[in-house]
Structure formats: C-alpha cells, structure tokens
Amino acid sequence: MRWINILLGLAVAGILGFYGIRELLADPVYFLELFLGGLVRGSIYALIALGYTMVYGIIQLINFAHGEIYMIGAMTALIVASVLGLWGWHSAVIAILAVVFAVVYSCAYGFTVEKIAYKPLRTAPRLSALISAIGMSLFLQNYVMLAQTPEFQPFESLIPDFAFWEPYAHIITSVELAIIITTVVVMILLGMLIKFTKIGKAMRATAQDKIMSSLVGINVNNVISTTFVVGSATAAIGGVLIACHVGQINFFIGFLAGLKAFIAAVLGGIGSVPGAVLGSLVLGISESFFTGYFWSEYEDVFAFTILVIILIFRPSGILGKHETQKV
C-alpha cells in the first residue's frame, strides 16, 4: 500500500511541477504575483489558524468561537481608532493603542468564553463541548450585530502607505508585508513559548495527559486559560491586520475567515503550530494559483478537494504525526 501512495504522490507532484514550470517560464511576473498573493492569503489564514490549533492541541476542542474572537479584535481596534482619531492623536500612537486594546479585549473574551462555555463541559462528551462552541459563536456574532451595527463599516488602514515603499507598493503593499512578517514572528514566538518556557512545558504535559499532569502538580485550569488567552491574542492581532488589508468589517467576518483557517489547521495537522502555518500557506498559495490559472468560481471547491485528498493519504494532516505530539 505504501509504495502506491508514494508513487501517486510523485505522479501528482510531477504533473503539477511540469505545469508550474511551464507557466513560470511563459509569464514569470504573473506567476510571482500569484505566488505573492497566495503567500499573503496564506498568512491571513495562518494568523487565525494558530489559535485554532493551540486550543485543539490542549483540549481537543474545535473552538468555533475563535473566528468571533478575531472579529471582536477588529471591532475593538476600529472603535478605539475612531475615538482616538477624533481626538486628533498621532497615527502611530493610535495604531499601537488600537492593537493593544484589541488584544486585551479579545483575551478577556477568550478567557471568559472558555470559563462559561467549555470549562463546565470538560468531562462531558466531546460533542457537547462542540455544540457549546457553535452556540458561543452564534451568540457573539449576534451580540456584536445588536450592540454595534449590522452594516459594513469602513476600516481605515492603521498602517500607512510609507513614501519610501511607494515604488514597490503595487507588488506588495505595506499592509501585506506586515501580515507576512507578523505571521512569521508570531509563529516563532509561539514555538519558543511552547518549547522553552515553563508554561510551555506545562502545556505540552497537559496536552499529553490532563489527569497525570494535575497529579504532578500542574494547575490544568490555569494552563488551559493561558492557552485561550494566547490564542485570542493572536486572533486579535490577525483581526486588526486583516481589517487593514480589506478595509472593512462587520459582525460576520469571523465566520468565513474562521472556516478557511480551520481547514488550514486541519490540513497542516491540527494541534501543531508549524503545521497550522504550513497548512495555511499551502491552502493560500494553491487557491491563488487555481484562481489565476483556472476558474475562480471553483476556488472553494478546490480548497476542499485538497483537504480531502490530503486527509485520505495523511489522516492527521501534513505535520500531524501521532497523538502525543500536540500543541
């Protein structure tokens, strides 16, 4: 069975490689533009997927409310930026304060959501927690819709178009660059947090065995709360950057973005931090190429087809190895 898989994989890679190189030679600029676009799109997915994958790694829960935490981050930033803008503060100060407020707010929401909706269900069957997550997601969406507005709101980019960057801005805008850089930085920081810090060690232990960890003196509740807070912080940063990129937000943006990020996390191996980023990039870049060379109508169909194919051959995702190596 194994050699059939390898053979099939090689055949697919060969065909894709052949067409890829042919298109690259035919119109290299277009190829690179699509690649860059895909990189940006993948980074956008990654910023949201990181939170999904961390939470799943610890408590095996698909946190459907994660997309809403991302939306709340963007909303908070918009409100803070508008108020400070009215007071005529400097744009750099506004940008920093907006991000700080967004992170603090989202963390508070993430923390509370876990305490209200997931903690009481920790010993319940996994399906109950999943339904609770979906309920939380709907609740937060409608809550923001009623408390704020159902309409799309313009979101002025917090990252200015720098004058020195103008000659290259049509290749990649400053916001897009910020998204890619932030994704890489966040991924590295998270990796270091998990690998080298005490809380990271506790996270890995909790992921392996909750009961055993509590027996050796790890406060499991604190570890889980910390995971939600860290995940929410990344979602908030993602929310602000993505809102800068698309220039608008409403209460519903978390849904589609969250769905795509979830696919990306599963693709990369849910529970694995580098896997989430890799899965997001694979998804983003392949979507971009598919739209560029084939039909954008079937972009989503294509995304799900990739997911199905990868899951057939690697049921735990690209980097998901075995159950014990999570977080």
Add this chain to the structure above:
Amino acid sequence: MKSIFKAIAVAALGLAVFTAQGFAADTIKIGSAGVISGDLAPYGISALRGVEIAVDDINAAGGVLGKKLEVMPGDDVCKPEIAVNMATKLVSDGAQMIVGHICSGCTIAANKIYKDANIVVVSPSSTADPLTLSGDHPNFFRTIAYDGAQAKLMSSFVKNELKAKTVALVHDKGDYGKGQMELVQKEFEAMGGVEIVLFEGVTTGAVDFSAIVQKIKRSKAEVTLWGGYHSDASKIVQLLKKKRVKTTFFGGDGMYGDNFTNLAGKYSEGVYATGPNDTSNNPLHKELAVKHQKKYGEDPGTFFYNGYACVQALAAAAEKAGSIDYDKLRAAMFDTKIDSPLGPIGFDDRGDVIGAGFSVYKVIDGKYTQVN
C-alpha cells in the same frame, strides 16, 4: 386542580387569539418582506421605511376600501431558504398583499408560496429577469426596472461612451450578480465590437481578492464590470487601485449608493455604477425626503421611494378593483397608473414597471454624480 388551571389558561389564550383576529379583520395586512438585518440590511430597511410612510399617508387619507392598512415586517437576511420560511409565516399570519422581497434570489424562492396562496407581490428592488420574463410568476410586479434594461444601458455606455474594446466581467456567483453579468455578456455578444476577455465568479465575503485582481490585470481589460453588492465591490476596487491596475470599474445598482462610497473611501473615485433615475425634482419625492428626515432623522436610503411606490400601486389597484380578491386585484394592477415619487409609473403586461429606469453615475469627489 392543576388541569382546571390549564384548561382556563388554554381557553384564555384561545380567546386572545380570536380577539386579535377579530380586530385584524378591519385592516388590510401588507407583508413587507425583505432583509432588515445582516450586511444587506440598509437596502431592506430603506424599502421598509418607504412602506411604513406610504401606509401612514394612505391611512391618514382614509385607508383603502374603507379599511386601514397594516404593515407586517419580515426579515429574510437575504437568504432564499429563510425567505421561504418567512413567506410561509407571513401567509399564515394573514398577509393579504406583499411588498418584497429585496434580494432577487429570495423573491424567486418565496414567490411560490405567495402564488399558491393567491397573493399579489410587488417588489421594490428585485431586478432578476426571470421574475417577469419567465412567466412563472403571474402574481409578481415590481417598481424597479429589470436587469435586462440595466444590462442594455451598461453595455451601450461601455461601448459608446467609455469606448472600451476589452471588458472583464466579474460577479459574486449570486442570482443577482451572476444573472446581471450573463445579461451584459449577451448584450455585448449581440452588439459586437467589444471583446469579453474574462468572465469569472468570486466567493462573496472572502478575505483576499488579490488573485482575481491579478487576473484582471493580466487580461488587460479596459473596463471591469461587476455584478454583485457593495462590500465585495469595495474590496476589489481597493485592491485594483493599490495594485495599480489600469481598468475602469463599473457596477450595477447593487453598489450604487452612499454605502459603497463610504466603504471604499478615496478608492471609490472614478468608479461607475448604474442606478435608478434621479427623480429628485419630483414634488412628491421632495415632500417624502422631508418626511423621512423628520421621522428617522436621516436621508432616505436606496429603495425608499420604490418601497413607497409599491404600496401606492397596491392601494390604487385595490381601490380600482373595489376588492382585494386576487383575480380582481391582479387585473387592476395592469391598468393602474400612479403619481409615484419615481414619477408617473404603470405596469406592462409582464408586471414590469413603465416609467422608471436607470442612469449611469460616476463617483466624483466622493459622491455618485449622474453622467449620461
């Protein structure tokens, strides 16, 4: 003991229902079906306000056939599956006339319910062709010109005024957007002289449209025509400008209005869109704008006047028919001529409006300004 209480409670409840219906018999119920929440809410709310003000005006003047009108709002969130449920609810709650729905997809889905219940439907905003052209919706009328008329205007403007040789057609895969672009495609093919270099659909609400923008750039289309709504349009326009793609962006009435220029901000400059004729010199139009300002504290939205005209038409037809019986009311609709805020309008034998059309607008200094 318990069961006696229960019985009394049930009886009381039954009584309450009966009395409610007893009162209701003295009014004519107009179901105002549309989208009043979600991202397309501004369209539905503008029409609903038109309906409400029209009902107030007509009731103040003595009502219709000696009865007062009553509005029953419904919200379909612009989703066809919800629209069907909502239509069933409106019908079972006793709606006798329908103004709506807002989104074409919803109107098509829900109209089966209304048709089976023998209810006349007038939409202020559903422009999809099949509603009147297919013959499947004999109970349907509208106070807005259909997409075909808009497509003709768009394509001839692109060819004769913008002098474009190549166009890209992009839509959001929805009933409204895709339908509009297919009509435009047919028009271009019939006219000749303009080459369609791209015909693509995109996922509405996506976080990133850079791939389609690169594709438009590669196609070297002089004009990009958009079939869809304002939020996706704004994202694409921003990226087109940021990536310095030299193409003129041109959309339909789904992106006509202040909500688009607000969202896209400085990037909206130079964008074209077709929208309903500017009737701001009509005296009734002016009067209604003042009323709206007084009641809601802001300027009327996109479909306010169309919504008003829907109720006017239904009321006038009912008076003419002397009844709200389906066959009589429907027959009277075809002969009804009203002085609406859109100007004097009537309906042709398919149910399409006569006398209200579209114009081309361009964003100049952040405002849509008529250019043809």
